[in-house]
Amino acid sequence: METKAYFPGPTRVRENVRQARSLETMNPDMDPQFYEMYSKLGKDIGRIIGTENQVFILSGEGILGLEAACASLTEPGDRVLVLDNGIFGEGFADFVTIYGGTPEVLKFDRLREIDTSVLQEFLDKDHDFKYATLVHCDTPSGVLNPVDEICPLLKKYGILSVVDAVASSGGEPVDVDKNRIDICLGASQKSFSAPVGLTFASVSEAAFRSMEARKAPIASYYMNLLSFKDSIANQWFPYSMPSSDILGLRQAVDNILEEGIGELQKRHRNIAGAVRNAFRDYGLKLHLNSGYSNTVTVVEMPEGIDTVELLLRLKNERGLLLSGSIGYLKNKVVRMGHMGENANTEELIFVLEAMDSVLEGMGYIRTSNLKDLFLKYLG
The missing domain is CATH 3.90.1150.10 (Aspartate Aminotransferase, domain 1)
Structure with missing residues (x-):
């Protein structure tokens, strides 16, 4: 049977996406056409999630983006606010700890969306955090959190935001720029309906400035988002891009834009x-x-x-x-x-x-x- x-997720993959992955590919290291295609794909993903920030496609499943954001921002001793009303929400604390940060986990009712008034009350008393993490849609419970309220509130206190939008982007409005999200993370295998294997990350100028101002070097090579900042302009990636996977995602994004x-x-x-x-x-x-x-x-x-x-x-x-x-x-x-x-x-x-x-x-x-x-x- x-x-x-x-x-x-992972979701079904349309036939034209499968076919696109079988095409002869450009050389992702040397061919200017690949950089042009990659750049346009990032901009088109930006249209879907509502941002003019640079969007980078990374080789790895969606968890890669979550860890890369924490690796790139966290220095030893940094206090990081982890907003937790679900399993993936609390999971950010592990990444913060791995890279030497100190997570402050703020727990909310797990049967509903994050209550922004509770967050406001907390931040009035304590807002000395480098950045905060939250999950837009927590797939284990299906809860959707109001990033349109949370991220502007964090910005009011000078706190950068890292948003896991893996299970929401495409199917739900994310509106990165309108909601002032600093790092927004998505993946190929959910509402974008491409095969598992790619993360995309939009990164604000404020997030890049924070990375550039670090005293300690980023404690990872593969998960260093800063190394992607000038990759298009310089036509150089820190590692070879998975060109067949990216051609599949290109077609999946075209399907979304066509609809x-x-x-x-x-x-x-x-x-x-x-x-x-x-x-x-x-x-x-x-x-x-x-x-x-x-x-x-x-x-x-x-x-x-x-x-x-x-x-x-x-x-x-x-x-x-x-x-x-x-x-x-x-x-x-x-x-x-x-x-x-x-x-x-x-x-x-x-x-x-x-x-x-x-x-x-x-x-x-x-x-x-x-x-x-x-x-x-x-x-």
Whole structure:
């Protein structure tokens, strides 16, 4: 039986993206055409995430960008504010510690978005931080944090911001420049619907000035964002770029621009809203109380339904791979990714019909079916 995966990334890859990766490539070290293509791709990604800052494509999965930001900014003894309302939020503290910084973890309610008033109250008392880290969409819980409130507030206190937008960029508005985000990090395998393997990073002039003003050298070669600053102008990269992967991302970005950035985000918004409302009417509880992302929905199973058994039966009986979660949510919730190429009606009908069938087989008493509820709300 063929299996289909609806994880919150990696997402399905369109055929024209796969074909683009098979093309004969330019020499990424020597060919001026490659630098021209790379530069234009960075600018087009900038259009999608709303920035005129330089955008660099790095060879490595999205975690590379998170660590690279911390490696490039952190000096021994630096105090760094880590905003934590989810698993990936708290994970930034590890990167800060690795590079000699001192993380101050500010914890928030994990069932909702970060409360900016709580952050404001904290910063009024203590704002001696070089930079702050936060996650836009925390995929283990599906929470979406208000970067439009948080990052301007941090800037008011002179604090640089590092934003993990890996699971949000493309499917959600990020608006880097409008929201005054200093380093914004994304990846190829989520809403951009290219294969795993590339990180992109937009870096503000303020962030570069902070890196240049360091007393201690950046304690990494591969994760040194400063080494990319003049790479286009000088036509020199610190390491050879993965040209085939970048050609695939080039095509994936073209797909987004052809659809239209606004239309892409509207598609995510409409599908996510219909999925959430369908689950509510069906009788399943959304994990969060508020702060729902349009790229991933997380639901709790009713009493008597074992999450591990549900996921196993979905795979074996219906050929569907859905995801549980990690950390404190392991074996407690089911996550459905509806981002990028996976955010389409036909595929979600398959997912919802499979869940309906397996839940009924496990003894869940329902008064309606997920497919009809989804289509009702989709309009």
